[in-house]
Amino acid sequence: MAFLIPPRRAIRDAFPYQPGKSIASVQRELGLKSVVKLASNENPLGSAPRALAAYRRAEKLNALYPEGASPELRAALARHHGVAAESVIVGNGSDEIIRLLCEAFLEPDDEVVVSQHAFIRFKQQASMMGARVIETPMTDWTHDLALMAKATSPRTKLLFVANPNNPTGTFNTQDEIEGLLDAAPKTALVVLDEAYWHYARRIAGYPKSLPELAARHENLVVLRTFSKAYGLAGLRVGYGVGDPELIGWLDRIRMPFNVSLPAQQACVEALKDEAFVKRSVALNQAQREFVVRALGDLGFGVGESATNFVFVRAPLPGRELFKALLRQGVIVRPLDEYGLPQHVRISIGTAAQNKALLSGLKQILAVPA
Ligand SMILES: Cc1ncc(COP(=O)(O)O)c(C=O)c1O
The missing domain is CATH 3.40.640.10 (Type I PLP-dependent aspartate aminotransferase-like (Major domain))
Known part of the structure; x- marks a missing residue:
């Protein structure tokens, strides 16, 4: 039986938001135990x-x-x-x-x-x-x-x-x-x-x-x-x-x-937890500097960031890099929907998460650790 009720015209052309891939879905699909998510600009320290x-x-x-x-x-x-x-x-x-x-x-x-x-x-x-x-x-x-x-x-x-x-x-x-x-x-x-x-x-x-x-x-x-x-x-x-x-x-x-x-x-x-916010911002600042330097050393183009993520031009198409990193247990965000097929967005994590990112990238680029 066919569905005969069309939605509003504007809805027919709507394109849904594509959220960052979840840890659970990557664990399920790739059979990985440990997965690091750097795809949705969340706070790596958890909640206030x-x-x-x-x-x-x-x-x-x-x-x-x-x-x-x-x-x-x-x-x-x-x-x-x-x-x-x-x-x-x-x-x-x-x-x-x-x-x-x-x-x-x-x-x-x-x-x-x-x-x-x-x-x-x-x-x-x-x-x-x-x-x-x-x-x-x-x-x-x-x-x-x-x-x-x-x-x-x-x-x-x-x-x-x-x-x-x-x-x-x-x-x-x-x-x-x-x-x-x-x-x-x-x-x-x-x-x-x-x-x-x-x-x-x-x-x-x-x-x-x-x-x-x-x-x-x-x-x-x-x-x-x-x-x-x-x-x-x-x-x-x-x-x-x-x-x-x-x-x-x-x-x-x-x-x-x-x-x-x-x-x-x-x-x-x-709103009263200023100590947590301060700790989060300080961690982000220090880790962002580390990640920017390390990505630069690996030959990535990294933009100035005023946020808790970095905007990165990859030496391979962003979606390819995204898929290769998934196999290493690291989720980043490809940016095709933004008309940026050569870029990825990477959230700043804890020191351990950022190290996992960098070691994954080194594997992909076949750079000695
Ligand atoms: C620029 C910008 N505005 C709004 C939002 C949505 O945030 P919220 O979780 O409050 O809906 C985001 C989420 O990433 C964002 O990057």
């Missing part, structure tokens, strides 16, 4: 301990529905960032906020401006709403915000900027972001996705978005996540900070109970 303790305490409340608007976490985030609670929305990952923004603002044929090689969820989600996605070229593997501003029109509803960007690892400066905010039409919302903020915040020129830029521009929304420096990717919590009216629209259309109660309570405590 204070968050885990709160998560366990919350277990007892699992028979009850959570409060849908995550009020305690919202208030904690507002205090943390020096903004009003009405300016904050908590989502099932920052990914949910990307989705809500597209659902709230995009009519078919509205325009969305993104950079080439920007985090792919922006154009995926915008296309699913039937919007027209305009992609501008990068300059030096970085979002070219002057070109993005030029690409806007009265039909532009959203501009997405991942800062730093995944997968290129590059960032835009405060001056560049302010230039975009000045040049873009006030009828277009600028979405500044700062998933990797903790790793970039101390770099000279990196923008001070919260609370400063957000307070001055009502057409700016800033996204952050608990998935990276707090080590809570599996809990699925991210948030957006912006104009209370904008936040009100997103709040109206989110799922009624979009964030579980243990997740809400864990994230309130995660």
Whole structure:
């Protein structure tokens, strides 16, 4: 029997997100015991301990529905960032906020401006709403915000900027972001996705978005996540900070109970776990320097990174390198879906994980250990 009900036109053309391969699937498929995953920019130290303790305490409340608007976490985030609670929305990952923004603002044929090689969820989600996605070229593997501003029109509803960007690892400066905010039409919302903020915040020129830029521009929304420096990717919590009216629209259309109660309570405590974040960022910095040097010694082209991963040009097609590394028990991320068949993205792991990566690469390139 044939299925006779077509989905919306925009959905027919949708291309799904391809997540990093899981450890369990590689163990199953290749019969390997020990597998190292450096494919999804997770925290190799695990989760913030204070968050885990709160998560366990919350277990007892699992028979009850959570409060849908995550009020305690919202208030904690507002205090943390020096903004009003009405300016904050908590989502099932920052990914949910990307989705809500597209659902709230995009009519078919509205325009969305993104950079080439920007985090792919922006154009995926915008296309699913039937919007027209305009992609501008990068300059030096970085979002070219002057070109993005030029690409806007009265039909532009959203501009997405991942800062730093995944997968290129590059960032835009405060001056560049302010230039975009000045040049873009006030009828277009600028979405500044700062998933990797903790790793970039101390770099000279990196923008001070919260609370400063957000307070001055009502057409700016800033996204952050608990998935990276707090080590809570599996809990699925991210948030957006912006104009209370904008936040009100997103709040109206989110799922009624979009964030579980243990997740809400864990994230309130995660915000207090500065020691864990500091340790995570320091490990990342030291190990990234080691990995960049070692990859360079092996002849790979490695970009400057403001994140917890590196963007690597391989001497063989990225997918081939990905497959060869899988056989060595190391998962990295090929970037064909980003139109980058010659590159891979490699998350920074612990010292032991990074050593496993390098010894796998040496095997593949037949370099003596
Ligand atoms: C730039 C960027 N934005 C958003 C996300 C989604 O994060 P979350 O886990 O909060 O949905 C990611 C995840 O890798 C990312 O790289």
